[in-house]
Amino acid sequence: MTQRLAGPRLGTTALIYLALAGVLVVGGAAVAMDGGNLFATANLVDMLTRTSLTGFLAIGMTLVILCRSLDLSVGYTAALSSLVAATTMDGQAGNVPLAVAAVLLVSGFVGAFNGAVTAYLGVNPFITTLGTGLIIKGYLDTQYKGPAGDVPAVFQQFGYTRIGPVPVSALVMLLVAAAAIWFLRSTRIGHHMYAVGGDADVARMSGIRTGRTLLVAHILCGMTAGAAGLLLAARFGTGSAEAYTNLYELDAIAAVVLGGTLLLGGKGGVAGTVAGVAILAVLDTVFNVLQIDPFAKDVLRGVVIIAAVAIYARRQLDRHARRPRFAEGRAS
């Protein structure tokens, strides 16, 4: 323990950004050896674009995981939202604000349902959100037999335009991330999420409404999934129910834990998550540029995630060593 005080160790977030840098270097080297340039604008744009979608989902996921919860329904919520958006817009630029509102409402409602069932009915979030996902799936499959609705060109800009090398979507995602960081840091309910995830009893003893905190986390998670849905709609130019088949929820969770947020809650943050998302995106781009078999990507992802968490676990050990009264080796 004394050593720990002596040598202040790297914060997990710093570590993860270091890892990101590492991945960039290694990836860059690999691409260079292949005769390419990972940092060519095209590739940078590509990386940034790939961060957007998972980014939105992972930001919300971070909140629920911080509260020691989980949301396996975000993929379905996103798909649903893309349809709500596209059908509401129905090609009319005028409908965009309405559509956005509708999406946030619907997705927020899904989150609220997850949160309420988990917080007040005491159902394990794994089951709650799995069930919610199935319910949404059933609704989508019954209601839509494929892409539906029409997104006006104006809104498609959200998915396609970029400022310099930075796609608008990525920019918005980063803004949301910033907002989330601010939320966790500066609002009481956001701040309390750490307490709820860290130790619900202590939180309760300190007068924190744990149930409400969890509920809010889930609502926000639903809404970021809604934002992801909007992005999908913008990029597809229509709403797609099929989007849920891509297991976005697992990508999001992977990004979150990769970002150093403890799956057991109470520790971590959105800054790390963004880095986690970025790492996955960089890997994707590198693999694409290197023309590596898509299935190898899955293998590597699996390994990376496990390895990362194993490393964080190492750092978590001997957290609360008891205070020595007698220094070691001191024979009295």
Next chain:
Amino acid sequence: MTGPLLAMRGIDKAFLGVPVLSAVDLTMEPGEVHALVGENGAGKSTLMKILAGVHTADAGTIELDGRAVSFTHPLQAQQAGVASVFQEFNLLPELTVAENVHLGREPKRRMLIDRRAMTESTAAVLADLGVEDLSPAAKVGTLSVAHQQITEIAKALSQGADLICMDEPTAALADAEVELLYRLIGRLRERGTAVLYVSHRLKEIFDLCDRITVLKDGRLVDTTAAADITPDDLVAKMVGRRIEAQFPDRLPGTETGEVRLRITGGGNDRVDAIDLEVRAGEIVGLAGLQGSGRTEIAEAVFGIAPFTRGSIEVDGAPIRITKPRKAINAGIALVTEDRKAQGLALRQSVRANARMVLDANARVHSRARLARVSGLLSSLDLVARGEDQEVRFLSGGNQQKVVVAKWLAAEPGIIVLDEPTRGIDVGAKHKLYSVIRELAAEGLAVLLIASELIEVIGLADRIAVLHDGRIAAELPGGATEQQVMAYATGRGPE
């Protein structure tokens, strides 16, 4: 202001029908440091927890600033200005000192957390307490016990508490840190904050306190000014045989045999220079204040936190006990202090728990022993709706019987009992007392740890008294509580 800050009158409290407090009064003035003393089990903690809103009194009234109050939840007590510093901290290791201090009551500016205000006010409180070496930005998880305690106190103060209860605050502190606590309490007094100080340590009590309230057997003995009483008189008021505490005598035919457990120069980061031997048929008591190293010795013998120095012999053979399995295979059993966290799988059946040790250790597992489990349970007078009842449904006493049974099932040669009677009813206590005698009679070596001096004195053939991680004295069975207390509180022989 008129009248006392706090007035508790005629407080009664019983658990499972066992009276723990009866007709206790306690009054405190603003800025007063008030000691609450008494033997273990005298009801100090219970009284404090009632004041803190953890427990609710069965009868009696509580007035704060002349207003009648009744707390059903710690929050209410906090809002009423009564803060408590328990021994298990209510802190979040991942948050900073400032965040912990303000948890749930973060200062806001325009609906948002005002972090600067948070840090500043924390810094202010700390400065006010005269603490320089603790940064509001430090992560609590990385702090020393003392600093965590200071954080707790700071939290209490920032809640605007004008009465702070401290339960054995120095138990986990090193001398230097105790000094710091002294200064702290001095400040509190100056600020007009009243402190209810629950402790065994006479030195501290006389150093710090204005008045002293003595409890015994849940009854109020006396409340006097510290100046008007000598330490010896105080101890005299605290101790004394109890009506209900009749201990069974040594069973006939119990003879002390070979040394079964010998510790020579045992030590680790919590205890040092431990020399101890327990013979077959002998009951050796370990007395000492909380944090004096009693439990640590048990944990070392059982391989949970092994000795890093010295040696252990079991039945004359030297042995390195590095994990519980080794201890168990060497015929050692440990009835742990906290049966819920360490002793029982609460949602498993009585039987499952009773045979857990046999199931877990191939070497001690045998059909014959399994067959004896039921008999064992009934011989302990276990009250349960059958062996398939989940233990969480049992009373504390019966739960403890299950724990004892699970160890006896393995037929150990040495049994260490850490606070075996904590939080259990009188009937169960007496049963356990006689069980302990029987074990000795059967030739087991018994190492008995109990905060209740009376138990150690009543049961042990020899008593090793611990102080600050060392054995301060070894006294014969007949020793008086004064003697034991004298060594335990570090005052040495009279």
Next chain:
Amino acid sequence: MTRARELLARATNPTATVFILLVLVFAAVFAMNPGFFAGPSLMAFLKQAAPLVILAAGQYFVIVSGNFDLSVGALVGAQVVIAARLIDGEESRTVPVLIVMALFGIAVGLVNGLITTALKVQSFITTLGMLLVLYGAIRLWTGGAPTGSLSEAFRVPGRMGIEDVPVLGQIPWALLIMVALGAGAVLLMRTRFGRILLAAGDNERAAALSGARVDTARTLAFVLSGLSATVAGVLIGGFAGVSAQVGDGLEFTVITAVVLGGVVLGGGRGSVLAAMAGALVIEGLFTLFNQMALPATLRPAVQGAIIIAAVAYAARARARPVPTATATPTPS
């Protein structure tokens, strides 16, 4: 008083719920189509239910010891593909390949277990990673689509049975295997291992202080899960032959089944029999949906709703206050 409370607890015992559910589902099926309970169709039902039941048993061991195994679906798929590719229609290779598969199943379980216990990675992450690795690796190996084909001998257990039995028609081997393994699982839970597993899931510390090898037990649980996935693979492959999608999403179905069985995520509670009953409930539900010709697209929704409802009910039953001795004083 304790007595009364406990009786209440017994009546609403989550484990009991599943059997009630089972009766309800089959009553409904009977109402739809009494013919279903004719020997042959019942046998057919049990034949196709067998793999899920066996998987549920395997998953139970992992869950009851306080973990998850999300990799079983991918493992089942992998096993079938491995079998097809290695056997490649050669009858003579059947047995050796079965041995290889068993070893592979054990290996996967062992890796899951060791990473979880030794490296302290939450099993959710461990097995999620394993899922990705298996999915990718197996497709890398076969170039995306299963190659080779299964031998007749390999298909016997999953497809054939004891023919021409009066009343029943065919008694499927799958059913016998299911019963055998089910009985085995029940017996195993009565052994020292089983008891330790439960104790470890309930109170890890208490078990460890009683001398239990908690990590070993948990690792073994993963191995059992891996083996159950192997058997399930053999049965499913035998039942229906090779196809690229075998096993997809099975992990969630299995976990749902186990949870429906009243087994609590987090460990220490529930019986293996109930877990297997949970699997039968799920299969029964699918049959019911089919019998009442519920639109295929709507089924997930109903399934999700039922799961949430059932678990919420069980949670409420469990949340009922029980007199634990925590209320006793702790004198200083």
Next chain:
Amino acid sequence: MRTTRIAAAAAASLGILLATACTTDAPTDEADDATTAAESGDEWFVQADYDEQLAQRDIEPEGDPAAPWLQAIEPEWIDTTEFAQEGGDATVCFSNASVSNPWRVTGWITMQQQVEVLQAEGKIGEFRHSDAGDDDDQQISDIQAFVDSGDCDALIISPSTTATLTPAVEAACESGVPVIVFDRGVNTDCAVTFIHPIGGYAFGADAAEFLVDNLEPGDKVLALRILPGVDVLENRWAAAQEIFADSELEILGNEFTGGDAAEIKNIVTQYLQRGDVDGIWMDAGDGAVAAIEAFEDAGKPYPVMTGEDELSFMRKWQETGMTALAPVYSNFQWRTPVIAATMILAGEQVPSEWVLPQDPITEAERDQYLEVNADMPSLHYAKFGGEDLPGFPEAWQDR
């Protein structure tokens, strides 16, 4: 909203339960109602396209029948000189939706083989590809990446979903690179050429007509589908519904199988428990064998059945001698796009919409196809059209 959904579901279930509790043969009727209910508002059926595709089946395609991948039905040749390039080192890029099913895997191998030939002939230089793993958003990124890289002289796209990829493809077109779309289309004709077999309606109709011709009025048909919401598949089903509607056949229901053999066998087995099934209509061949086995295991006579030109099905068909048809969604189309790319880069004319022939394999042709592909794995497709490529057969055998 969700809750009402559940309520609705519960109500529906309850209603059906009550309705059927009294009469045992009710389920089937209910099935129809339920199914049609799910089918309400059919944006998946466009009469014009339907008629066109059905007509195209009877049109003799231009070009050499020996090389069907170069044939075209009623081609409308357009000039491509604007894209003409010197030298054969052009970089061709290919954004693939996925190789997540055997049909795509087979096609992908064929395409790679074709590429090797063209590279050997010095017609193209580098060939880059990216695989989106069925993730539309991923594929959009892939396409953007190719466009932004600026290295592609021609861009081949096999969209994962028609509608959703449209904006990305349009963007690609605007970049000036010649774009070639094949398999599933997009809602824009900005691509230089759109290569595809006749299409989903034809596939579904071939199958449905075969069942109508080979079954008696009143016979019961079960439709097995992979997933909802995939346009090409929905078209197949929509066409089938048209045909069935005018027939005396009774449709027991349509089930989604995810192409999982076990799922298919379960479902068919369950239907067989409820009564006879005389015909099976499938929107793709995956797992067809499992469906047949369900009949064997239930001891029921083989149904009249339509699968696909996947070998496992065709072999089972041959071995059982059942009445069946293998509708084809021409796998050889995977050769055409790269060839088209070279043509475009050479400034040669290509059909603006390149419609490839799509003839189902009948019992008459079956054995000859099986002979040619005797050494091919069971998840291989008979009309993969790569027999003349140098890699044949190893490339398709050990993947």
